[in-house]
Amino acid sequence: MASAKATAGVAPAGATPAGAAAVAPAATPMRAAARAVRRSKTAMVSVGVLLFIIAASFAAPLWADHVAQTGPFTNHLTDTVQIDGEAVNVVSLDGVPIGPTYQGRYFLGADGNGRDLMVRLLYGGRNSLFIALVSMTFCLFVGAVLGTIAGFFRGWPDAIISRALDVLWATPVILLGIALGVATALGGLNLGFVKIAGDSLWLPALIIGVVQIVYVARPIRSSVLSLRERPFVEAARAQGFGSIRIMRREILPNIVTALLVLGPIVVAQTVAYEAALSFLGAGVQRPNPSWGTLIADGTDVLTSAPHLTIVPGLVLAATVLSLNLIGDVVREALDPRGLVTSGDGPGR
Amino acid sequence: MTRSRITTALVALSATAVLAAGCGDDKDTGGGSEGGSATAEVKSGGTFTAYYTSFPDYMDPALSYTQEGWTALWTVYTPLLTYKHAEGAEGATLVPGLAEAMPEISDDGLTYKLKLRSGLKYSDGSAVKANDFEHSIKRVLNLESGGSAFYSVIEGAEKYQSDGKEDADISGITADDATGDITIKLAKKDGSFNFYLAMNFAGLVKGDTPFTNTTDKPAVGVGPFKLEGVQPGRGFKLVKNENFTPLPDTPEAKADQIDVTVAKNARRQAQDVIANKVDFLQDPPPADQLRELRTSYTDRYKEYVTNSTYYYFLNVDVPPFDDVKVRQAVAYAVDERALARVFGGLLAPSCNFLPPGMAGFEKVDPCPWGDPNAAPDIEKAKALIKEAGAEGESVTVFGNDEDPSTPVAEYMSDLLNQIGLTAKPRIVEGSTYFQTIGNQKTKAQIGFANWFQDYPAPSNFLFLVDGASIQPTNNQNFGNVNDPEINSLIKTANENPDIEAAAADYAAVDRKLVENPYVLPYGNRKLTKITSERVAFDGLLWHPVYAADLTTLGLK
DSSP states (O other): OHHHHHHHSSOOTTTSGGGOTTSOTTSOHHHHHHHHHHHOHHHHHHHHHHHHHHHHHHTHHHIIIIIIOSOTTOOOTTOEEEETTEEEESBOTTSOBOOOOOSSTTTTOBOTTOOBHHHHHHHHHHHHHHHHHHHHHHHHHHHHHHHHHHHHHOHHHHHHHHHHHHHHHHSOHHHHHHHHHHHHHTTOEEOSSOEEOTTOTHHHHHHHHHHHHHHHHHHHHHHHHHHTTSHHHHHHHHTTOOHHHHIIIIIHHHHHHHHHHHHHHHHHHHHHHHHHHHHTTSSSOTTSOOHHHHHHHHGGGTTTOTHHHHHHHHHHHHHHHHHHHHHHHHHHHHOTTOTTTSTTSTTO | OOOOOOOTTTSOOOOOOOOGGGOGGGGGGTOOOOOBOOOSOOBOOOEEEEEESSOOSOSSTTTOOSHHHHHHHTTTOOOSEEEOSOBHHHHTOEEESSBSSSOEEOTTSOEEEEEBOTTOBOTTSOBOOTHHHHHHHHHHHHTTOTTHHHHTTBTTHHHHHHHTOTTOOOTTEEEOTTTOEEEEEBSSOOTTHHHHHTSGGGOOOOTTOOSSOOSSSOOOOSSSEEEEEEETTTEEEEEEOTTOOOBTTBOOOSOSEEEEEEOOOHHHHHHHHHTTSSSEESSOOOHHHHHHHHHHOTTSEEEEEOSEEEEEEEOTTSTTTTSHHHHHHHHHHOOHHHHHHHTTTOEEEOSOSSOTTSTTOOOOSSOTTOOTTSOOOHHHHHHHHHHTTOTTOEEEEEEESSTTHHHHHHHHHHHHHHTTOEEEEEEEOHHHHHHHHTSGGGOOOEEEEEEEOSSSSTHHHHGGGOGGGOOSSSOSOTTOOOOHHHHHHHHHHHHOSOHHHHHHHHHHHHHHHHHTTSEEEEEEEEEEEEBOTTBOGGGSOEETTTEEOGGGOOBO
16 A cells, blocks of 8 residues: 555545645646646736746846846945936936836936836846745645644644644734734844844745645645545555655645645745835835835835836736736646635635 | 934924025025014014925924924924024024023133013913022933933933932032022033024023923923924914014014914925915925926025035945045946936035035035036046956945935945945935934945934034044944044034134134045025915025024015
């Protein structure tokens, strides 16, 4: 019985968590998800948009050095730029930044400090995506570990973890994120063995990861509660395998499907949370750009320089929408009955 | 002296239309007035509406320490001394308020004698008594008001405060209700004491006014208006005081009533005043509506340079700014024109620490670090950093999250990187910013700082750079400036009750601050006056201490 899950990484029929019955027995969840995405035009367009945004963000230094010829932190308050042969102030005497020029320099305009918005948008994308990736990884890993321990051992480990998750669940995510963000923004995080500077991107990444753990841990716990009663787990126990080995070799491969379903949805939420926290000053610390801080920068000049808010807002919306659309396709393929994302999951 | 640090939106500021000497740039935007009283014809009567962005901290003269509070309460609670209801330098002139004349000061500068005018009445019709002055000061001390430090110089005031007994006597104040004589003895000389007597804190309230915050049920006072309908957080009404007999320099109110409403959204405020839905705005409109107002509403929009100073502090106790060459390098590199743009044009570039229009202001001209209205010398700055051996040294530039502090700190951070240092900004939450940089343990190297006057005298600015005011916490001398020569000049000047006579000393301090340089002043903030079409715009005075003079708000 142990070999059944070990060979394919997918539990036998009836053993899959969260009703992943739609997955063909021969396909790994990963392949099934990829196939579903390939078959969906919506998902493929979303993947294209996402890849474009990722590629553009990673190309930020190239754009900055060779096209815009300025860095993301460089102020140009008193500089001028040539437009149609005329020298135009990057920031007007009354403080209004230039709008999109659709040329190399200030392609999307400038912010209030005369910084090139396109450059900051691209660097901001790197920061936002970095945070999203780290948060998602942290959240999925810790959530999976906690959910597995709680579901597998039950008893007091389950009681402690579940109550802790209940507390997290009952706390408004944004408020908790703001509280943690503001508390650590100045002095950073110092836990003795872990020290993170207040302006480090790791800090908002971990904060967002922490506040989202509950969305992963609870559905994983539910899946494991079901899995631990399955015959192949009982068989493993009968063979004398220890708990760690059973969790690693019998349970873990069977929650991969759930993690694949949760992944895109969690990362979409992470991008949105990062933007929200940074917008409120509790996420990415200035002058580091992120889509949230860029939107915040534009709110004071919404009428005269709407591009400052609109452009990062559109990129943020496109990213979150793409991730959600991909997530929907993956969920429909791997979790058609919505068991992973129902009730406890992030899709509620 | 400890008191509330002043920030743009919330803390006590006194704005001013300033002398022409420092306001050349204002002409384009209708800036600084030459001073003088209202000459425009203003009709009396009518009910007006006004927007405040924030409700005043308190509607109690003993406690209020915000611009919002001061603007309103000045018209309700007149002190023994007050200011002329006029613009510019004339408005900064001290005149008798409820006192018959300016105080007689003894030769040793320790005793002040005043006499209360006869026949004065509070807004409820009851008579004003000389002993009400002592009660008013007791409330300031007993309630531990932010203004209590001003009156601790009175003999016995510190004991009264430490004993904590409401009914105890302040030994330095004696008053005779029968004659109206009031005598104040100081524990030490203080040349600014007349200004303290003119502050809102010393506005007279009745002798039975409780020793509690009276915001919910405001105390009666003597002034052109009385307070009614106070709804904390929402608004209040200034209603014409029918029991007020105009004083020689305090006329009666033009308006019958002013309804003040708190409206948080600055954009909505501007739209409403443009559309004549509201008559007056207390706070400046958002930056992106300034251009429209400046070009299309010149008949009801005007900017005024305030008695304020915006500067970067440089901590002379902490590397690399303990090296004068590094400080000079930064001074050469700062571009005041760039900072004016950060302020949306609401900044008048300056090289002085003292604001123009202030006694002791002598324009440092030429500015040793280059013309504030011209491009900076970045190459010279780089050379000085190299000469000082400070290349690559780490610097944290402090700023807070309130506009315009954040972009100001980010600008400086970028600038320091340009000249060879390794800088990054650190943005601290606004409500804790000044405590953070005022704590010596923070070792803040450089950062945003500003100050708006509490009263129009240099002493109110120069304590920010006085070695005697350095403290381990709540330090207002953020750069730990402690130059013996400057300290001595400040001490001598502050003890002189004749500010004009002390002006030369103040000017010398200002020059030394700039030349060393211990601080990097870059300008004076402008504020705005904007009204609806029906308001007699030119008649509404912009007072140097209290911003809009609401007693002059009237119809065309």
